[in-house]
Amino acid sequence: MIETAVAIAVGAVGLAGAGLYWTAALGATRPDRPGRAAFVLVAGLLATAAVGAVGGHLVGLEVTDARWHLLVRVPVYLAIGPWLVFVFQFTGRGTHLTGWRTVALMSPIALFTVSLTGQTLYTWLATELLETPGTLVAGTPVASRLTVVVISLGLVVYALAFTGLVALLQTSYTSPQCRPGVAGVLCGAMFGPLLPSFVAWSASHAAGSMAIVGTYAVGFCLSAGCLWLALTRFGVFDSSAVAAGTVARRTLPAELDDLIVVVDDRERIVDYNAATRETLDLAPAAAIGTPLEDVCDSPTDDLTRDGIVTLETADGPRRFDLQTSELGDGQQWLGRVLSFRDVTRRELREQRIRILNRVLRHNLRNKLSIVRGNAERVPMTDEPAAVADEIQAASDELLALGEKARAIESVLSSQQSYTGSTNVAPIVEAAVEDARGANDVEIEYSIETTLALEASGRALEYLVTELIENAIEHVDGETPRLEVTIGGTDRRGRLSVADNGPGIPEDERTAIQEGEESALVHGSGLGLWGVRWVVTLLGGEMQFVENEPRGTVVRIDLPRVDTSPSQPSQAAEAVQSR
Numbered sequence: 001m002i003e004t005a006v007a008i009a010v011g012a013v014g015l016a017g018a019g020l021y022w023t024a025a026l027g028a029t030r031p032d033r034p035g036r037a038a039f040v041l042v043a044g045l046l047a048t049a050a051v052g053a054v055g056g057h058l059v060g061l062e063v064t065d066a067r068w069h070l071l072v073r074v075p076v077y078l079a080i081g082p083w084l085v086f087v088f089q090f091t092g093r094g095t096h097l098t099g100w101r102t103v104a105l106m107s108p109i110a111l112f113t114v115s116l117t118g119q120t121l122y123t124w125l126a127t128e129l130l131e132t133p134g135t136l137v138a139g140t141p142v143a144s145r146l147t148v149v150v151i152s153l154g155l156v157v158y159a160l161a162f163t164g165l166v167a168l169l170q171t172s173y174t175s176p177q178c179r180p181g182v183a184g185v186l187c188g189a190m191f192g193p194l195l196p197s198f199v200a201w202s203a204s205h206a207a208g209s210m211a212i213v214g215t216y217a218v219g220f221c222l223s224a225g226c227l228w229l230a231l232t233r234f235g236v237f238d239s240s241a242v243a244a245g246t247v248a249r250r251t252l253p254a255e256l257d258d259l260i261v262v263v264d265d266r267e268r269i270v271d272y273n274a275a276t277r278e279t280l281d282l283a284p285a286a287a288i289g290t291p292l293e294d295v296c297d298s299p300t301d302d303l304t305r306d307g308i309v310t311l312e313t314a315d316g317p318r319r320f321d322l323q324t325s326e327l328g329d330g331q332q333w334l335g336r337v338l339s340f341r342d343v344t345r346r347e348l349r350e351q352r353i354r355i356l357n358r359v360l361r362h363n364l365r366n367k368l369s370i371v372r373g374n375a376e377r378v379p380m381t382d383e384p385a386a387v388a389d390e391i392q393a394a395s396d397e398l399l400a401l402g403e404k405a406r407a408i409e410s411v412l413s414s415q416q417s418y419t420g421s422t423n424v425a426p427i428v429e430a431a432v433e434d435a436r437g438a439n440d441v442e443i444e445y446s447i448e449t450t451l452a453l454e455a456s457g458r459a460l461e462y463l464v465t466e467l468i469e470n471a472i473e474h475v476d477g478e479t480p481r482l483e484v485t486i487g488g489t490d491r492r493g494r495l496s497v498a499d500n501g502p503g504i505p506e507d508e509r510t511a512i513q514e515g516e517e518s519a520l521v522h523g524s525g526l527g528l529w530g531v532r533w534v535v536t537l538l539g540g541e542m543q544f545v546e547n548e549p550r551g552t553v554v555r556i557d558l559p560r561v562d563t564s565p566s567q568p569s570q571a572a573e574a575v576q577s578r
Helices: 002-028 036-058 066-090 099-129 134-138 141-174 180-202 209-232 241-251 274-280 292-296 344-380 384-416 425-438 457-474 506-514 527-537
Strands: 259-264 269-272 307-313 316-328 333-342 442-448 481-488 492-499 541-546 552-559 574-577
Touching: 002 036, 002 209, 036 066, 036 180, 036 209, 066 099, 066 141, 066 180, 066 241, 099 141, 141 180, 180 209, 241 259, 241 269, 241 316, 241 333, 259 274, 259 292, 274 307, 316 344, 316 552, 344 384, 344 527, 384 457, 384 527, 425 442, 425 457, 425 481, 457 481, 457 492, 457 527, 457 552, 506 527, 506 541, 527 541, 527 552
Parallel strands: 442 481
Antiparallel strands: 259 269, 259 333, 307 316, 316 333, 442 574, 481 492, 492 552, 541 552
């Protein structure tokens, strides 16, 4: 009965060994990610230990025989070395494994297996060939010294095994990519046969054959199952996310104003810094495992090379200078580190310099030509007053242009240091009333009175006034009419100014929307350029839409401030005035 049970248990060990060999072969087909070769070697050594148990039983060795234990234990202990290498590489600690350190790591394991083999063979030779009683053999100086060496080295070997266990558990606690289940199956794969081999061998004289081989059967079956789950269920070699995340956290500065994003070799996010969380409005670890292009809302091709990219942030669209660098552990490529530096203000400043230079140079040349031409006419004309009026008109236009340029710079400068919010309704009402009093034009407006935007009152006043004045300047016909609308959504506020004029020329709209001018495509003045610069600084967007049946609608979307739930709805708070 016992012999049958032992045979069944040995058969289970053999099946586990076959499963381990199959797992090793399956692992060899996986992508060459950190730790793959070591993983395959671990599975192969554990399979060899299981096959050794079956082979020893088939040749007639009792499971209580030290030689049978030797066939099982030596491959298991040898597997600790590659298992440690796998753990270090898989968790991103592979940079610590230099050549000499690897040799130093393997040395106690090799010495332990040699000492264990020597102790077993010495005992067997003395008891079987020399027919010396076991108790006398154990008391000899050689046996005593071998026992001390084996115990000492054994403690070191088990300490190394527990070092790998701690490294896996620590990584599962600190790394979002390494789930506790992953650490659990990887630890179970090694400690499944390791602990039973220690317990069974230590108690081999007290335990029966069935208890010993049953313990091994459970351990090897557990190991085979854990390694299979690691490959198929948890996909430990599907990406380099775990290693990439560890290397990134160890090598990247903790505090940076730039956005830092780390991706694995499949372009999936494995880590990002606090600046990225705040700028892109991400919860901690919320984007881990998400494709980079989904978070950045940009094609992957645009994010694989250095250059300027536009990202949708919590404060609206911003321009960033993207710099990428390779991430590795000294042995393998793990992924990339992307650094995004906000250059929105820098680009605005450079753009302002270009536009102001063109507009001022163009207008100075034209108006001064008028002034000079009329000045030359003064001695020869019979109507010097009319000529003087033309000179004064040209001079006034130059002064107005200079004043507009100064106003733009002043608004931009003051807004850069402003961090509060402003209610829009009073500003719009005042601007509309001023425009009605100074111009013969019909203006309608609709305002959400509770709308507050993340902008200074000065910036909002400039935007509203400039859009209304620009629309009035270009409307024509017998009944010029404007419609000003203030509303929005939960996150954005919208200012719209619609007119029934001839519309903004296509060239000017193209230049302003794209933010670039050329010799053939450029704006005619500073007004709408100033609006665009202020809107961009505020994190907003500016659009031009055709009005029906005639005219243009200029829309500005800006970040709004959350209103409390107790406030009335937008519809109830809208104010209509004519």
